[in-house]
Amino acid sequence: MKLGVCAQVFYPLGRGPAAFAQAVAQAAELGFEAIELPCDARSPFIDLDDALAGGWTRIAELVRGAGLTISALSNHQEGQLLLGGSDTDAIFAGTAEAKTRYAHDRLVRTAELARRLEVDVVCGFTGCEDYARWFPWPIEDGYERMVPRFREVMRPLLDELAARGVRFAHECHPRQFAYNLETAQLALAAVDDHPALAFNFDPANLLLAGMDPVVFVAELGARIAHAHGKDGELVAHHAGRSGLLAHGAPHRRDRGFRFRVPGWGDLSWRRLISELQLAGFAGVIAVEHEDPTMSPREGLVQAVRHLAPLILREPAPGTRWW
Amino acid sequence: MKLGVCAQVFYPLGRGPAAFAQAVAQAAELGFEAIELPCDARSPFIDLDDALAGGWTRIAELVRGAGLTISALSNHQEGQLLLGGSDTDAIFAGTAEAKTRYAHDRLVRTAELARRLEVDVVCGFTGCEDYARWFPWPIEDGYERMVPRFREVMRPLLDELAARGVRFAHECHPRQFAYNLETAQLALAAVDDHPALAFNFDPANLLLAGMDPVVFVAELGARIAHAHGKDGELVAHHAGRSGLLAHGAPHRRDRGFRFRVPGWGDLSWRRLISELQLAGFAGVIAVEHEDPTMSPREGLVQAVRHLAPLILREPAPGTRWW
Amino acid sequence: MKLGVCAQVFYPLGRGPAAFAQAVAQAAELGFEAIELPCDARSPFIDLDDALAGGWTRIAELVRGAGLTISALSNHQEGQLLLGGSDTDAIFAGTAEAKTRYAHDRLVRTAELARRLEVDVVCGFTGCEDYARWFPWPIEDGYERMVPRFREVMRPLLDELAARGVRFAHECHPRQFAYNLETAQLALAAVDDHPALAFNFDPANLLLAGMDPVVFVAELGARIAHAHGKDGELVAHHAGRSGLLAHGAPHRRDRGFRFRVPGWGDLSWRRLISELQLAGFAGVIAVEHEDPTMSPREGLVQAVRHLAPLILREPAPGTRWW
Amino acid sequence: MKLGVCAQVFYPLGRGPAAFAQAVAQAAELGFEAIELPCDARSPFIDLDDALAGGWTRIAELVRGAGLTISALSNHQEGQLLLGGSDTDAIFAGTAEAKTRYAHDRLVRTAELARRLEVDVVCGFTGCEDYARWFPWPIEDGYERMVPRFREVMRPLLDELAARGVRFAHECHPRQFAYNLETAQLALAAVDDHPALAFNFDPANLLLAGMDPVVFVAELGARIAHAHGKDGELVAHHAGRSGLLAHGAPHRRDRGFRFRVPGWGDLSWRRLISELQLAGFAGVIAVEHEDPTMSPREGLVQAVRHLAPLILREPAPGTRWW
Amino acid sequence: MKLGVCAQVFYPLGRGPAAFAQAVAQAAELGFEAIELPCDARSPFIDLDDALAGGWTRIAELVRGAGLTISALSNHQEGQLLLGGSDTDAIFAGTAEAKTRYAHDRLVRTAELARRLEVDVVCGFTGCEDYARWFPWPIEDGYERMVPRFREVMRPLLDELAARGVRFAHECHPRQFAYNLETAQLALAAVDDHPALAFNFDPANLLLAGMDPVVFVAELGARIAHAHGKDGELVAHHAGRSGLLAHGAPHRRDRGFRFRVPGWGDLSWRRLISELQLAGFAGVIAVEHEDPTMSPREGLVQAVRHLAPLILREPAPGTRWW
C-alpha cells in the first residue's frame, strides 16, 4: 500500500499550471506518495481537452518531478450525470439523455487520458435514477426496477474503459446506485461481473450507510482498485438529535454525522488495513479531506500523522514462521 | 395512555362492513382499547364518500359497540401525494399538481369525517419533493429549497383541518419532508408553528434515521398527538453487510434493519413511555404490526403482551410524597 | 426471599390508625407480603411513644390481620442526626451533641419497639460528619479522620440494639458515612465488625455511587439484613449534560440520574437476585417507590409486576442433579 | 414451535415407573408440552432393554396420558463414547474400540426405540478424539486429522438411524468434535452432508464457544432438528478473573461463566426465536435446567415464565399484508 | 491552541528563583509553549507580595527568556476559601468571614499581578458553602439556597477582576459550587452572566461528575478561557468495587477512579479538541499532571507525546472548499 491524496483539497490554491505545481509540491512535502486527479470540468488543475491534446506530458512530468505517482484519475461530478438523479444542473444542464451522453463522453475521455498517463483506474460516481428508493415504499421493488437502466448505461461505458486498459472504480456514496455492500453486489450482477467494474473503497461513505466497511473488504476485496483515506464520525453528543441521516451543510456545527480526516472519526484504520492486507490490496489509500473542523493544510497533516505509520508495504506472509 | 391498534393488520379479513366488524371485534378481544382507521381509497373498511354521506354513524356505532374508541383517522397513502416524490402513480396517476390537489381534497374530507366522528387527529404523510436531498450533494441547500413548497402546500391544508378542530399528525418516515427531529422542527418553522401541525410519533421510523426517538419526545413532546407502537431491529448478524439503509422487500430475510412488533426490537419502551409520561402525553399508542417474522394475529398478541403492562394511566405526580 | 414495600409511599393517605390500616390493606391487595415501617417522628402511622406504651399490639394485629409481616422498622430521618452533617434542623433542631443524643435515644426506642414486634432489623441512616470529604481535597485523609467519631457514636448504639436482638441495617446512601462498598467495609472495621452492624441493601443508591451493586452482595452478602427494591436510571439523553451527580429536585424532568421503580431503571434484577441467592439471602426486598414518573399506586403496580415473578423462594441447590 | 423439557431435571424424583409418571405429570402441570427422554444406562426412567422388549407401549401411554409428546430421545452419555476422549470410564469401562462399539449399539437401539415411539430425533453427543486440539499447537492441523475417524464412526451409525427414519441431532458442546458453527460444518462435510446428521441447537453451549448462536441458525437452520432452552451467563463481576473458560464445578459460586435457565442469562431469546422462525423451525425447544442458582422446580417455573410467552406457533407470513 | 503546563509538577525542584528558572527551562525543553503559574501562598515560585513590589518584571523576563508565555495565573488554594467549605484551615485559619476576606484580597492581588504580566486569565476555585448538598436530601433546595451567597461573594470579586482586564476562570471540580455543566450555568445566572466569569475547562473533573465534558464545550464553549490537559480513568477492574466516588488518597492503588495524564485515561482528546475548535477556542491547554502511576517527568513526556500532535493551530474553515 501507499499513501496518496485527493487533489480537491488544493483547490483553494487557484487555477492553472502554477497552482497545480504548487499542489503537487505541497502533497510531496506533506509526505504523500501519490495523487488522485479530478478531471471534471470544474477541476482547476486538469483541462481534459488540453490534456488530451498533448498537455498530458506536462502533467506526467510535473507529478513525476515531485516524486509522486498518479494513483487514479477521478470524475465524480460528471459521473453523477450518468444515471441522473436530481440537482445536477449546475454540473451540466440538459435533458436526462443529454446528461448521460455528456457524462459518457467525458468519462471515456477521462479514461483515455488515464491510458496516456499509464494510470489504470478512473474513480467516480454513476448517479442514480432515484436514490430515494433505498426505502421500499410506496413501491417495494424500486431498486430492482433500476437495474436495467444501470446495465444499459454502464455496460457500454465499461467496455470503452476496458478497451483502454482502465477500470472504473465506483465510489459507493449516497445518491449513487451502489451505496453499500449489497447494492455494490447488485451493480456487479447488473453488468454480469464486468471486469472493468471495480470500487473506490471509501469507508466513511459506508459508515454513513450504517454498515461495517470491513465487511465490504471481506466480501469484495478483490474488486477494490483504489481507496480513500476518509473517516466519519457519528457525533456522539448530537447523534441522538439529528441522527445518522443528518441533512444540511457539511460544516453545520451540530450535525449528527460528519466526515473527518483519518484518525479523528469512528473508523479503526488498523481493522481496515488488516482486512485490505488479507485481501491482497497493494494499491493507494488517498486521503480525501472533507473535515469541517480543520483547515486544508492542517487536516492533511493530521491524516498523514495517523495513516502513514499504519501503511503496510509488505504482503501478509501466509504461513507461520514461528 | 391507552393501547390501540392500526387497522391495516386486519386487511387480510377482506373488504366491507362485515370484515370491518370482524376487525373491530378482534381488536377488542386482543385487548386493544382504540383503533386507528385508514381512510385512503385503498382502505377495505372505510369508503370516504359513503362515510361522509352518512355512513359515519354506522362506523361510530360499530366501534363503540365493541367497546373501542377511534384514536385517529389516518391517510398515509394519499398524504404521500401532497408534496409528491416518485413512485406514487399506483396511488393516484396524474401531474404533480393534480396529485397535490387530489391529496388536499382527500385529506380535508378525511378531516371532515374525523370531525363527525369526534376524532381530533388525522395521522398521515406529506410526501417530499425530493427525499434524496437529505444528503447535501450535489447541492448543499437542498432541504432549505424545499421549505417554500412545504409551506405553500401545507398551510392551507392545516387551516382547513384547524377549521374542523382537527390536527394533522405527520408521521416522520423515510421519503417524507420531515423524517427526523431536525426536519420535524424545520417543518414546524416552515408553517410558523401552525397549531394544527402535530406529529404521529413512530419511534421505529426515527430509529431508522439513526437518531434516538426519546430525544424527539424530550424536545417535541407537546406536539405529539398520537403514537405508533412499532419497534425496529438493527439485525446484528446482518447489519455489518446491509447496513441501516437496507434496500429491498421488508420480508427479505437478510436485511440489516427490519420493523418489529414492540418488545422484539431495539427500543426500550420503558424509556419511551417514561419520557412520554414526563411530556404529559395521555393519548393512544396504536400498535402498527409490520413485523415480517410473525403472522398478523401472533404479532398483535406479542405486542399486547409487551406493551399493555407498561401503559401508564395516571399522570406523573410532579412532587415528592416521601 | 419475599416481596415487601416501604410504607412511605402510603403517606398521602393521611395520618393515624385508619390511614395506616388503609395502607396495610392496599399493600396486601397489591401483592406485597411484608412492610417496612418508618418510626421517626414524621411517620403518620407509627407514634413511637404510643407504640411502646402498648400501641405495638394494635400495630402487630393490624399487620398480621392483613396477612403481612413487618420486614423491618426503619428510622432514616433520625439516624441522619447520629453523626450530623448539614441540613438536619428540620428533623431536630439543636447542637450537634443534642442531635446525636436525640438520635441515639430514638433509635434505641425504635429497636425496643422492633423487639416487641419480633422484628430483628432496624433500617436507617447514620449521617456523616462531612460527606463532602469523599473527595480527597483539600485534605487527603478526610475519611480516615471521621473513623473515630463513627466508632464512638455507633458502638454504644450497636450494643443497645444487640441487647434487644436487633441488627442495625445501615443503608448506603449519599450523605452517609458509608455510601459505597468500600466505606461500608470501613464502617465495619471502625466498629470491629460488630455483629449488630448490618446493611439495608439499596442497589439504586450504590448505582448512584458509580459502582456495581452486585459486587456489594458478592463481598458483603452475609451482612445484608434487608433489601430495598429501588432502581436507578442514568437518564441517557440527559446524563451527558447533568451527569451522575445531578443536583436539584428529584422530580426535575431533565436530571441525569433519577430513582425508578424496579424494572424501569438500569439494574438487572436477575443479576442482583442471583447473587443474593448465592449469598444465601432469604429476607425481604421492600419496594421503595421514589420514581418521579409514576403515581404512588401505579409505581407499586409496576414494581410488583417486575419483581414478583423473579422472587426466588427456594435456596440454591448447591450440587448438580443432572 | 412448542415448549418442552429435558427429563434430567426430574432425576431427584427417584427411579422407576412411579417416579417417571410423577416427572411427566409435573412437566405437564408446569406448562410443558413435550419431553426429551434420555435413554442411557444411567436414566432412572427408561430401561432401553425393557422398553424395546415391549415396555415402549407403557412409555407412550404414560406420556400421551399426561397430554405431552416426546420431542426426542437422547443419549449424551453413551454418545460421548463414540469417538472417545478422556474421562469416560464411569460411563463404560473398556478399550477405545469397545467403547465405540458399545456406544454404536446403544445409539442404534435408542433409535430403534425412537422409531417405535414415532419419534424422529435422537439427540446426543459424539465425543471427540482429542478436544484439546481446538487450539492449533503443538500441531496446526489437529482438527483436520480427526476428520477420517469421525467419518468412519459416524457414517455407519447415521445409516442405521436413517434406516429407522430417525435423525441424529448432535449437540455442539465442549469435548465434542463439533462444538461451534465451523466444526459443525466440518462434521457435515466429513459425512458428505449425510441427511441423518442434524443438530440439537443448544445456544448456551455456543455462547460458551465465544460465538453468536443466532449465526448458527442463520447458516445451519435447516439442519436444526431440536433445540434446548438453556441460557448462559458471562458472570460480569467474575469474568475478568476466571474468564469464559472457567474450570471447576458448575456450582462453584465465582465461576466466570455459568449455565442459566432461559431469561436469566445473556441470550436474547427474542433474537434466537426470530431467526429460528425465519429458518422455518417448527419443532420443540426443550428447557434444560442446569442453573446452579435455582432449585429444580423453581428453575423450571422461571424458564416457562420467560419462554412460554415467546413461543411462536404460526409461521412467518412471507409477504406483506399492510 | 497551544500546549502549556501547570507549574505544580515542578514543585519537587524546590523553592525560589533558581528552582523556578529550572522549572521554566524544563517546561520549554519538554516542548511546552506556555505555563500556568500558581500564586497562592504555598507556591514555591511566586511570592505575590514580592512580585507586586516589582518582582514581576523578573518573572516576565524569565518566562519570556525560555521562549514561553504565561497562559494564566492560578490560585486554587485561596479560591477555595471564598465560599468556605470544610478542611481549609491548613490554607488559612480563621472565621468563615476572615477566610472570605483573605481569599478576596489574595485573588484581587493575583489579578493585579496578571494585569502587570499582561495575562488576562486567573484560574481558580471558589469553594462551596456545602458541597454535600449536590444530593437533594435531607433538603431538596440545598443548591438554590447557596445562590445568594455565591452572588454576594463573587460579584464584587468579578468587578475587581474586570477592572483589571482579567477574567476569573473557575475550574469545575468537586467541593466547588460549580462542579458540572448545570452548576456552571447556575453560577453564571447567579452573577447575571458577569463578563468576568469564565471557566478553566478541566475535562477530567467533569468526567468525575459523571457527565460528558464535550457537552460542556458545546454549551459553554464561549466562556472557556483556559483549559487543563488532564485525563481521568474509571479503573475498569476496580470500578465495580469502589465506584466513581472513590474516597481516599489519590495514589491508593485500587481506586475506582484516578486522574491520568492525557492519553492514558478515558477521554477522547480528538473529540474534545474538535469541539473546542468548533467553539472557536484558540487558547492554551495546560497539562496538569496528577497521575499516580508516573513520575513527574515521565508523566509530562507522555502528555506531550499524546497531546502535541493533536493541537490544532488553524481555525476551522467554516466553508467547504471541495
Add this chain to the structure above:
Amino acid sequence: MKLGVCAQVFYPLGRGPAAFAQAVAQAAELGFEAIELPCDARSPFIDLDDALAGGWTRIAELVRGAGLTISALSNHQEGQLLLGGSDTDAIFAGTAEAKTRYAHDRLVRTAELARRLEVDVVCGFTGCEDYARWFPWPIEDGYERMVPRFREVMRPLLDELAARGVRFAHECHPRQFAYNLETAQLALAAVDDHPALAFNFDPANLLLAGMDPVVFVAELGARIAHAHGKDGELVAHHAGRSGLLAHGAPHRRDRGFRFRVPGWGDLSWRRLISELQLAGFAGVIAVEHEDPTMSPREGLVQAVRHLAPLILREPAPGTRWW
C-alpha cells in the same frame, strides 16, 4: 521496563552463528533493548550442548556487542513435554515418562545456561495431562485430579532452578495446566507457592481465555518475571461465526480470533502498562510476533512503533507532589 523481542521472529534468517548475529543486529537496529532466546532443540541460534560446553561466552559477547541484554531464556517446546498432553511426538518421541524425563533434563540445562549468562528467568510451558478437562464434564473434578501430577513433576524442577538462581516463568496458554488466572493460582498452590514459580505474562493468551489480563497483573503482579508484547483480536466480522475458540491454522483468514502485534489487537497497552507499573514490574516486555497479517520485519516495526513510546522507565512516585 524495557522493550525486548522474542527471537523466533528471526528464524527465517537461517541456522547458526551468522544468522544469530544477524538476528541480534536487526533486533538492535529496530530499537529493541533485550532479546528472549529459545533454547529448545529446534532453535537455530542456540545449541544447548554447545553453549554449555563453552559456547555461552560467544553468545554473551554477541548479544552484549549489539548493545542488548538477554531478558530470558525460553523453552516452550520441551516444557510442553513435562506434563504431556497429546501431539508432542514431533518434539520428542517416547513414553510419557521418557518425555517428562527428557523435558526435565532439558529445562535444567536451560536453567544452567541461564545461570552462566547471568539471566534469572527461564520462560516456558509445562504442558497439561489433559487440557480438555477445563470443561467439567464428563467428570467434575478433572482439574483437581491433575494437581498431584503437577506437583510431582514441577517441585523437583523448581528446586533445580532455584538452586541455579533462576525462576521458571510459566506462560499461561491453551494446552497448559495453567491457562488463566485461576489455574495459575491453582498451580502456585500445588507447589506450595514455590519461590521459583513465576509467570511469563502474555496478555494475548489470557484474552483468548476470555478473561481480563489486567486482573492477572492486579492479583499476581508480584509473580510476573517477564512479559510478552503480544496482542489478540476478536475479529469482529468473523467472531459471530467461528467464535473465540476458533480451530485451525493461525493464518486462516476467517478465524474469529487471531494473535496480533501490540496495537493492532483489542488490548489497551496503556491499561496493561499502568497496572504493571503499579505492581512494581520493572522487567522486559518482549514482543512476540505471531501476527498473520504482517511480514516478520514489518510486524516488529509496528510493535516498536506502538509500544516503545509507552514503556515507562521510572517507578510510580507513590506520593502526591502537587
